[in-house]
Amino acid sequence: MSQTRRLAAILAADMAGYSRLMGADEEGTLERLKSLRRELVDPKIAEHKGRIVKTTGDGLLVEFPSVVDAVRCAVEVQQAMPERNTGIGADNRIELRIGINLGDVIVEGDDLYGDGVNIAARIEALADPGGVFVSNTVHDHVRDRLPFVFEDLGERQVKNITRPVRVYRVRDADATAKNPSVSSSPALPLPDKPSVAVLPFTNMSPEPEQEFFADGIAEDVITALSRYPSLFVIARNSSFTYKARAVDVKQVGRELGVRYVLEGSLRKSSNRIRVTAQLVEAETGKHVWAERYDRDLADIFALQDEITEAVTIAIAPAIADAEQRRALRKPPGSLDAWAAYQRGLWHLSKFTSDDTALGEKFFQDAIDLDPNFSAAYVGLAIAQDHAAEFRGRGLLDHLTSMEALARRAVALDGADAEARSLLGHVLWRRGDHEGALAEAERALATTPNLAFGHHVRGTALIFSGHPKEGVAALERSIRLDPRDPRSALRLSRMALGLYFSAEYEPSVEVAKRAIRSYPGFPNPYRWLAAALGQLGRIEEAKEALEQAIAIRPTAFERVVRGRLRWMRPEDHAHMVEGLRKAGWRET
Secondary structure, three states, rough: OOOOEEEEHHHHHEEEEEHHHHHHOOOHHHHHHHHHHHHHHHHHHHOOEEEEEEEOEEEEEEEEHHHHHHHHHHHHHHHHHHHHHHOOOOOOOOEEEEEEEEEEEEEOOOOEHHHHHHHHHHHHHHHOOEEEEEEEHHHHHHHOOOOOOEEEEEOOOOOOOOEEEEEEEEEEHHHHOOOHOOOOOOOOOOOOOEEEEEEEEEEEEEEEEEEHHHHHHHHHHHHHOOOOOEEEEOEEEEEEEEHHOOOOHHHHHHHHHHOOOEEEEEEEOOOEEEEEEEEEEOOEEEEEEEEEEEOOOOHHHHHHHHHHHHHHHHHHHHHHHHHHHHOOOOOOOOHHHHHHHHHHHHHHOOOOOHHHHHHHHHHHHHHHHHOOOHHHHHHHHHHHHHHHHHHHHOOOOOOOHHHHHHHHHHHHHHOHHHHHHHHHHHHOEEEEOOHHHHHHHHHHHOOOOOOHHHHHHHHHHHOOOOOHHHHHHHHHHHHHHHOOOHHHHHHHHHHHHHHHOOOOOHHHHHHHHHHHHOOOHHHHHHHHHHHHHOOHHHHHHHHHHHHHHOOOHHHHHHHHHHHOOOOOOOHHHHHHHHHHHOOOOOO
């Protein structure tokens, strides 16, 4: 199909709060949206000679031959919306966001592509519910030709567009004269780490007592997230000012200076309760994470704790994933310390030797850019530890560097639970199990849902003669963050904890899980071989033993022939017994 180019006025529109309204009443929302299109939007587009290019569920893209017609159409649609919402509660109103751009587009059949279209869509994503936002190009063409007020919102960096776009809010001149307060306050600057506001959860049940339950969940989530040193969390007093108000997350993001907004709702039916929660990137309105929890309403307080924990556990990794994606979009030459740190985490999550080396580089870059950034020291130390596991680099040789990094991180921020956990990990490597447990407990006292803290605690317990408790702590660690790159280590150590408990069948299953996830990691093969040897499954045991030796022969010899300082003599003898049964010979 041939392509041509032309200049076009592009209008992009979508419905604010579409997911929330669909969750509350799917059929009713769809019917109201069809009615809105049929009775108002489509006739206005036709009146102003527009052409609907495409629709996307709750949105549409329209081309106009005249940019003046595009702006007139948008303003007239928005002027008619309040009357359509008369008598409808604030939480159930349909409100539109509209963005308009004038630019070059690529024409292919009936469809349009290119930056002219993309910028219109990005501007629409910035718009307030009920608002019309336009680009600088549109403003320059229509400002003296239409009786509207254009409020300069400054330059905005928008996704996939290299240069910032200057954006204007279009206001009806008469409405602005009657209500000057409609002009919004400037957006607060974003903090230097991921920021989140937890809005009051909406009670959609008729019983007013459920209001306290909904508020309790939001308050507890705020408290739990506040324990994460990697997050900037808005206090309850500020986020609860939005209670019982129909708000747009983009507006919340601007007013509170946050990148992410968590919103949710509660609905009770008989003895069941449904809680929904969704995490939204404020600037774009994009959903980062969403979940629904259906539970029996038995013990209201236990239920509140359960849902709070589930939401909190899900949010921190979701934000971490979103932050890494943001960092990956930046050119390497323009990275700041935070973005370099996120790049390091992304490579570390791949759990390969090459990616671990790249992770080390980015963590060092972060330290060079900001020597007071404690998390970067933690990341670099963990990368060094992974490198030792992968490459057979002396497991003890790197401890001096790791300990220096850990103590530097703690000195920079003694409340950083990740730094405390790292120090505990180093102490375990030194053979100081008591010290390791003490640091893990200090970390978990302030951040009880920290996966790394449970990892360190579980490891120290396993190697100090409490394997069953240690396995439980590692299971908790994996549950808290199943995609953490350290899950390979956690599974491997769970396998050895089960082995030390003489639970050989479960040890085999967990070791196989680790191998399926990370086939290039040698440690689980060793525990698989030993457990299979104890079970008398000699052929399988020999195969696993061969793999354990082949992947990293020097390290295998050092671990098996010698005894590493963190392993008790009786545990080392137990391991060697299983490997001998698998076919290993000392000669």
